[in-house]
Amino acid sequence: MTLLDVLPILGHAAFGFLLGAIAGSFINALSYRLPRGISMVHPRSSCPQCQHVLGAPDLVPILSYLWHRGRCRYCRTPYGPRYLYIELIMAGLSAFSFGLLWGNWFLLPVMAMIGTGLCRMVMRLEEP
Secondary structure, three states: OOHHHHHHHHHHHHHHHHHHHHHHHHHHHHHHHHHHOOOOOOOOOEOOOOOOEOOHHHOOOOHHHHHOOOEOOOOOOEOOOHHHHHHHHHHHHHHHHHHHHOOOOOHHHHHHHHHHHHHHHHHHHOOO
């Protein structure tokens, strides 16, 4: 196997990593809002402490967490590493799945099962 054989797989994995990070961010929102009975549509994402509505720069998966060092940009309250971990886990699993399954019809069902399972697991772990 040469480098030219590996490049398309790496490209698919990188694309999967990006989509997985976005999906991980959505899983974070789902796992926070659903148990609390908060709508996914309204209100917009906000800091749980100061209630400041988060803008687009605050919602970039993985990068905004690292840039702000896991804290709210406005009140500096720490978020905790859970948000970063979920985004990284989903991004990693997506990168692996996209690299391995690109072009197969069952890539989307596999991704749906991974996302659903991760979301459910996070919600179960946070139950009182």
